[in-house]
Amino acid sequence: MQILPYSDVILGNLQNISNKVNIEKSKLNDELIVRKSNLKYSIFGLSILLMIFGIGFAFYITRIITLPIFRIKKIINSLSKGDLRDFNFNQRYDEIDEILASLNNLKTSMKRTTEFANNIGKRNFNADYKPLSEIDILGNALIVMRDNLRMGDDKLEEIQKLTHNGN
Numbered sequence: 087m088q089i090l091p092y093s094d095v096i097l098g099n100l101q102n103i104s105n106k107v108n109i110e111k112s113k114l115n116d117e118l119i120v121r122k123s124n125l126k127y128s129i130f131g132l133s134i135l136l137m138i139f140g141i142g143f144a145f146y147i148t149r150i151i152t153l154p155i156f157r158i159k160k161i162i163n164s165l166s167k168g169d170l171r172d173f174n175f176n177q178r179y180d181e182i183d184e185i186l187a188s189l190n191n192l193k194t195s196m197k198r199t200t201e202f203a204n205n206i207g208k209r210n211f212n213a214d215y216k217p218l219s220e221i222d223i224l225g226n227a228l229i230v231m232r233d234n235l236r237m238g239d240d241k242l243e244e245i246q247k248l249t250h251n252g253n
Contacts, residue, residue, distance in 0.1 A: 154182040161189050170197050202228060211236040 161173055170193055195218050205213035211232055217225030
């Protein structure tokens with residue numbers, strides 16, 4: 087019979103231990119729920135910040151790329167309309183600047199060609215001009231035109247001298 091009173095004490099102690107474990111388990115479960123909720127809000131907040139940063143970065147990159155391209159487009163449109171005024175560009179030493187430098191070279195060569203054509207128009211057939219390359223169609227055509235006009239002008243002068251001397 088003595089076993090029963092000890093068993094009641096042991097059962098009581100086990101019950102106390104079980105209650106303490108359940109209380110501790112409940113506390114840990116509540117803490118886990120709070121941490122889970124905090125983690126969820128942190129992930130949500132970081133996602134929002136990451137999206138805002140991503141969109142801002144995309145706008146920044148778009149601006150870096152599109153503004154110079156629009157500027158190049160404007161310059162090309164000006165050149166296509168015959169506007170050979172100088173244009174400035176910031177040298178950032180990237181591909182955009184290489185394109186702008188090429189456009190600047192194109193503008194410079196167009197100015198030289200225009201100056202040569204103006205000299206021919208003023209009957210200055212001794213104006214010096216070198217084509218940009220062997221395949222410079224416009225430059226070679228202008229040289230042929232200059233030479234033909236020079237020959238025509240020489241023939242015209244001969245005819246005028248003959249007619250003038252004949253009178």
